[in-house]
Amino acid sequence: MTTPRTIRFKLNGRSVSADIMPHETIVDMLTQRFDLKGARESCGQGLCGCCTVNIDGMAVSGCLSLAWFLDGKDVQTIEGVANGATLDPVQQAFIEAGAFQCGFCTPGFIMMVRQLLDLHPDPTEDQMRHFLTGNLCRCSAYPEIIDAVKIAVAKRAELAHLVA
Amino acid sequence: MTSFDLVEPETLEDAFKWLGVDDSSVRPFGGGTALMLMMKAQLFTPVRLVSLRKLGRQFEGIERSSNDGSFRIGAMTTFSQLEHSPEIRAHLPVITQTMKTLANVRVRNVATVGGNLAHGDPHLDLPPVWMALDASATIVNSSGTRTIPVGDIFSGYYETTLEQGDLIAELRVPVRPGWRSRYIKVTTRAEHDWPALGIGLSLHAEGRVIKDLRIVLSAAIDKPTRLIGAENVLRGKEIDDALLKRAGEAAADETHIETDNRGSAPYKKHLLRVHIARAVSALVTE
Ligand SMILES: Cc1cc2nc3c(=O)[nH]c(=O)nc-3n(C[C@H](O)[C@H](O)[C@H](O)COP(=O)(O)OP(=O)(O)OC[C@H]3O[C@@H](n4cnc5c(N)ncnc54)[C@H](O)[C@@H]3O)c2cc1C
Ligand code: FES
Ligand code: FES
Numbered sequence: 063m064t065t066p067r068t069i070r071f072k073l074n075g076r077s078v079s080a081d082i083m084p085h086e087t088i089v090d091m092l093t094q095r096f097d098l099k100g101a102r103e104s105c106g107q108g109l110c111g112c113c114t115v116n117i118d119g120m121a122v123s124g125c126l127s128l129a130w131f132l133d134g135k136d137v138q139t140i141e142g143v144a145n146g147a148t149l150d151p152v153q154q155a156f157i158e159a160g161a162f163q164c165g166f167c168t169p170g171f172i173m174m175v176r177q178l179l180d181l182h183p184d185p186t187e188d189q190m191r192h193f194l195t196g197n198l199c200r201c202s203a204y205p206e207i208i209d210a211v212k213i214a215v216a217k218r219a220e221l222a223h224l225v226a
Numbered sequence: 227m228t229s230f231d232l233v234e235p236e237t238l239e240d241a242f243k244w245l246g247v248d249d250s251s252v253r254p255f256g257g258g259t260a261l262m263l264m265m266k267a268q269l270f271t272p273v274r275l276v277s278l279r280k281l282g283r284q285f286e287g288i289e290r291s292s293n294d295g296s297f298r299i300g301a302m303t304t305f306s307q308l309e310h311s312p313e314i315r316a317h318l319p320v321i322t323q324t325m326k327t328l329a330n331v332r333v334r335n336v337a338t339v340g341g342n343l344a345h346g347d348p349h350l351d352l353p354p355v356w357m358a359l360d361a362s363a364t365i366v367n368s369s370g371t372r373t374i375p376v377g378d379i380f381s382g383y384y385e386t387t388l389e390q391g392d393l394i395a396e397l398r399v400p401v402r403p404g405w406r407s408r409y410i411k412v413t414t415r416a417e418h419d420w421p422a423l424g425i426g427l428s429l430h431a432e433g434r435v436i437k438d439l440r441i442v443l444s445a446a447i448d449k450p451t452r453l454i455g456a457e458n459v460l461r462g463k464e465i466d467d468a469l470l471k472r473a474g475e476a477a478a479d480e481t482h483i484e485t486d487n488r489g490s491a492p493y494k495k496h497l498l499r500v501h502i503a504r505a506v507s508a509l510v511t512e
Contacts, residue, residue: 107266108330174332
């Protein structure tokens with residue numbers, strides 16, 4: 063009765079397809095079928111954000127989402143954030159601020175900060191903290207992460223200025 | 227997780243066909259945040275899940291009636307859609323306020339209004355708010371449609387009056403001129419913990435006189451419940467410290483609160499007295 067189906071979607075800008083079983087989560091699919099390991103499962107309960115991916119512009123927990131529903135969607139993972147060899151401003155900001163120790167949580171934080179800045183290009187510190195309450199850093203790099211958000215705001219503003 | 231059958235009907239007829247079996251492991255799938263947790267913990271092993279995401283118009287959207295200004299909210303509306311709706315912010319600001327401390331951005335991007343109600347978890351933040359707002363739910367099944375007050379969905383701890391094959395299609399939320407509302411989420415261990423108690427409060431005051439009000443308690447009891455006794459103490463009265471104290475006592479007396487790991491029963495009753503008095507007083511003088 064339970065049969066796989068072929069889903070087609072955009073993954074980091076490329077059109078891809080995969081044969082998916084109903085119970086596969088997005089993290090399962092990314093790691094096992096596309097060898098993408100940036101979104102990783104830690105709590106498995108929606109709490110920590112290590113598995114964050116972006117679907118049609120919305121951050122979701124890959125550990126709590128079924129891959130089945132990705133058919134026709136535009137999916138972005140941490141692997142698709144850099145532009146070739148040029149890091150995304152948020153990635154660069156995390157490096158400059160030293161916003162990690164072990165780095166396990168970092169892809170998830172970067173994905174969330176990107177959505178934060180898409181919604182609020184110039185967030186207050188309260189907005190930053192509020193937006194990131196669903197991301198946990200076991201190494202507790204929180205002060206540096208907030209610094210990184212501030213650096214990223216400036217970098218994005220600079221880029222926007224260059225483009226304009 | 228063990229596998230299951232997953233279907234995405236595009237018509238209600240098909241949905242009822244897929245759901246209409248005498249098997250409680252066949253369930254509708256809204257945002258899936260609650261179901262996925264239960265499935266991953268092996269608390270729930272579905273045979274079939276029926277996704278509601280392709281059911282279309284009746285299950286979607288936030289609309290205001292041009293007649294009476296009331297809202298129609300489709301059951302598949304996500305919390306993010308509620309949170310970012312300018313209409314909701316303008317006319318039901320208590321919903322926007324409640325979203326601030328509800329879960330996190332990723333859960334709000336996915337969780338739905340209907341799944342939240344059908345889950346029947348007494349700790350959830352929105353049910354007492356909908357009840358304080360006097361919202362009703364439209365429920366559809368293969369034999370027809372019924373509209374019930376949101377409070378009538380809940381029958382006990384994780385138990386609802388919904389039967390196999392029932393779907394929550396939409397909510398109706400009145401906008402009552404002169405009423406003000408607030409949700410009080412009382413956490414005792416960490417700010418982001420599940421609440422020890424939740425209070426949905428809605429009232430209509432003129433000066434310091436309370437014309438009418440609704441107080442709904444959640445989390446500390448088995449299902450979100452109106453505190454009729456406390457309401458009766460306050461209705462029609464001009465508030466002062468003595469009256470607020472009596473309302474708090476009435477609330478503590480009329481509820482059956484159990485001790486759990488968020489606090490002892492006496493402690494939670496104390497919190498209830500204090501927070502009801504504070505919240506009523508704050509809303510009246512707002
Ligand atoms: C990390 C995390 C943190 C959370 N924090 C909070 C919090 O702070 N406050 C809070 O209130 N909640 C919190 N929640 C709970 C969250 O609000 C619920 O999981 C969510 O509202 C359920 O909605 P859903 O659409 O995902 O439901 P689903 O998982 O899709 O469904 C839940 C139940 O409802 C049934 N169902 C779904 N849609 C319908 C329908 N239209 N008609 C009939 N039955 C239906 C399903 O069969 C299932 O039994 C949290 C959840 C997570 C994962
Ligand atoms: S692993 Fe998905 S949120 Fe923690
Ligand atoms: S850097 Fe180690 S968990 Fe965040």
